[in-house]
Amino acid sequence: MALVLARLKLALQIGGARASSLGIVAFALAWALGILGGLAGGFLVAFFDSGGSPFGDLLVLLLFVAIFGAWIVLPIATPVPTANIIDPAVLEQYPLSRAQQVTGLLLGGLASPAAAATFLTAAGGVAAVNVGIGERVVAVAGGVLFTVLCVAASSAVRALFAEALSARRGRDVAVIASTLIVVALYVLPHLLRPLLGAAEDAGAILVTILTWTPPGAVGAMGYVLETGDVVGTLARLAVVVATIAVALLLWGLALRLHVRGRTARAVASGHHRSAADLTLVPLVLRVLPTGPALAAASQHLRYYFFRAPRAAQVVILGPVVGVMFSATQVHATGLTFAVAVGAVAMGSSALLNLFGFDGRGVELTVQTGGSLASVLRGKLLAVSLFLVPGVALLTIGLGIATGMADQIPLALVSALAGLLLAFAVGAACSAWNPYDQEAPQGDRSTIAVRMYLAFGLAFALVYLVGWLNTSLQPAVPVEVVLGAALVLSAIAATLSTRMSGLFLDRHPERLLAAFTPR
Numbered sequence: 001m002a003l004v005l006a007r008l009k010l011a012l013q014i015g016g017a018r019a020s021s022l023g024i025v026a027f028a029l030a031w032a033l034g035i036l037g038g039l040a041g042g043f044l045v046a047f048f049d050s051g052g053s054p055f056g057d058l059l060v061l062l063l064f065v066a067i068f069g070a071w072i073v074l075p076i077a078t079p080v081p082t083a084n085i086i087d088p089a090v091l092e093q094y095p096l097s098r099a100q101q102v103t104g105l106l107l108g109g110l111a112s113p114a115a116a117a118t119f120l121t122a123a124g125g126v127a128a129v130n131v132g133i134g135e136r137v138v139a140v141a142g143g144v145l146f147t148v149l150c151v152a153a154s155s156a157v158r159a160l161f162a163e164a165l166s167a168r169r170g171r172d173v174a175v176i177a178s179t180l181i182v183v184a185l186y187v188l189p190h191l192l193r194p195l196l197g198a199a200e201d202a203g204a205i206l207v208t209i210l211t212w213t214p215p216g217a218v219g220a221m222g223y224v225l226e227t228g229d230v231v232g233t234l235a236r237l238a239v240v241v242a243t244i245a246v247a248l249l250l251w252g253l254a255l256r257l258h259v260r261g262r263t264a265r266a267v268a269s270g271h272h273r274s275a276a277d278l279t280l281v282p283l284v285l286r287v288l289p290t291g292p293a294l295a296a297a298s299q300h301l302r303y304y305f306f307r308a309p310r311a312a313q314v315v316i317l318g319p320v321v322g323v324m325f326s327a328t329q330v331h332a333t334g335l336t337f338a339v340a341v342g343a344v345a346m347g348s349s350a351l352l353n354l355f356g357f358d359g360r361g362v363e364l365t366v367q368t369g370g371s372l373a374s375v376l377r378g379k380l381l382a383v384s385l386f387l388v389p390g391v392a393l394l395t396i397g398l399g400i401a402t403g404m405a406d407q408i409p410l411a412l413v414s415a416l417a418g419l420l421l422a423f424a425v426g427a428a429c430s431a432w433n434p435y436d437q438e439a440p441q442g443d444r445s446t447i448a449v450r451m452y453l454a455f456g457l458a459f460a461l462v463y464l465v466g467w468l469n470t471s472l473q474p475a476v477p478v479e480v481v482l483g484a485a486l487v488l489s490a491i492a493a494t495l496s497t498r499m500s501g502l503f504l505d506r507h508p509e510r511l512l513a514a515f516t517p518r
Contacts, residue, residue: 005104034113038120351426372503
C-alpha cells in the first residue's frame with residue numbers, strides 16, 4: 001500500500017505537469033536543473049575530498065549543512081506552492097496506517113528533482129581521487145542516507161508546521177520560529193567567516209562540531225573511515241539513522257493528531273469577545289467612504305494581523321527578506337540601489353497573490369456582484385499601510401547603520417520607485433495568477449513558475465534602471481534618472497491596477513475557478 005500511495009503521488013505530479021504546456025516545460029526544466037545542479041555539487045564534493053585538507057573537509061561539511069538547512073527552511077519560509085506539499089486533509093481520505101502513509105509519501109518524495117540533486121551532491125565523494133573502494137561505497141550509501149534524511153526531516157517539519165498553524169498559539173510560535181530560522185541563516189555566514197579564515201585553528205574545532213550534526217555526520221563518514229576510525233564512523237551513522245527515525249515518528253505524529261482532530265481549533269474556547277466589542281473597520285481606514293474597496297482593505301488587514309497564519313508570516317518575513325537583500329548589496333552598489341532591491345523583495349512577498357488568503361470566500365465575493373476592481377484596490381491599499389512605512393524604515397535604518405546618511409533622501413525616492421514597481425507587478429500577477437494560499441488548485445508547478453517569473457521581472461527592471469543610471473551618470477544627474485524612474489513606476493502601478501481590475505470584472509469566472517476544488 002505504501003508503494004501504491006507513492007505511485008499515486010507521482011502520477012498526480014506528472015498529471016499536473018501535463019495540464020498545460022508551461023507545466024510540461026517546468027517539469028522538464030526542474031529535472032534538468034536538478035540533475036545539472038546535483039552533478040555540479042557532486043563535483044565540488046569530489047574536488048574538496050580529493051585534497052584531503054581540513055579546510056576542504058570544512059567546506060564539504062558546510063555544503064551538507066546548507067543543503068539540509070534549505071530542505072528545512074524553504075517549505076516554511078517561501079509562500080510559493082510546490083508539487084510536493086503534504087496535505088494531511090487529503091491523507092485522511094485513504095484507509096492506510098500511519099506507517100504506510102509516511103512510507104509511501106517518503107518514497108514519492110525521493111523521486112523528485114530536489115531529491116535527485118541532493119543525492120548526486122552527497123554522493124560526489126565516489127568520484128574523489130586517492131580514496132579506496134570502502135570510502136566510495138560509503139559515499140554512495142551516505143548519499144542515499146542524506147537524501148532520505150532531507151526528505152524525511154523536511155516533510156516532518158512541514159507537517160508539524162501545518163499542525164501548529166491550526167491553533168492560535170501554535171501559529172504565533174511557528175511564525176516566530178520560522179522567522180528566527182531565516183534570520184539565523186543570514187547571520188550565521190557572517191559569524192562563520194572569521195572561522196573560515198582561520199581554518200588551521202578555530203576551523204578545526206568547527207569541523208569536529210559539524211561532524212556530529214545529522215547532515216555533517218553524513219559528510220564526515222567517508223574521511224573518518226579513511227583515518228581508520230571505524231567506531232567513529234559507526235557512531236556518526238547512528239546519529240543519522242536516529243535522526244531519520246525521529247523525523248519519521250514526528251511526521252506520523254503530526255498526521256495522527258490531525259486525523260483525530262486533536263488540535264486547538266477543535267477545542268471550544270470558554271472566552272469569547274462580544275461581537276459588539278469588535279470593529280470590522282480599523283481606525284486608520286475610517287476616513288474612507290463605505291464601499292467594496294473599504295471592505296476589502298479591512299478584511300485584508302485582518303488576514304495579516306488576526307486570522308491567516310500565512311499572511312502573518314508574510315508580514316514578519318517581508319522586512320527580514322528586504323533587509324537581507326539590501327544588506328548584501330549596500331556596500332557594493334550604494335544605498336540608493338540597495339534599498340530599491342530591498343523594496344522590491346519586501347513588496348513582492350506580499351503583493352504577488354493578494355487573493356490568496358480569501359479561500360472559499362472568493363465565491364461569496366464574486367456572488368455579491370460587487371466590483372472586483374474595487375476589491376483589488378482595497379487589498380493594495382491594505383498592503384501599502386505597512387509596506388510604505390516598512391520600506392521607509394528600512395531605508396533610514398540602513399543608511400544610518402552603514403554611515404550613508406547623506407544618501408537617504410535619494411534612497412527614499414529610489415525605494416518608493418521600487419515599491420511602486422512591485423505594486424505594478426503584484427496587481428497584474430494577483431489578477432492573472434491567483435491561487436488559494438492554503439490549498440492551491442490546478443497545476444501547482446505552473447503557478448510557481450508564473451510567480452517566479454513575476455518576481456524575476458520586477459528585479460530585472462530594477463537592475464535595468466541601475467544599469468542605465470551607471471551608463472548615463474557622466475551626462476545625466478542621478479536625480480533625473482531616479483525622478484524619471486519614480487514617475488514611470490507610478491504610471492506603471494496605476495495602469496497595472498486599472499487593467500487588472502478591468503480583467504477581473506470582465507472575467508470573474510477565472511478568479512472563481514482558481515479557488516474552486518476540482
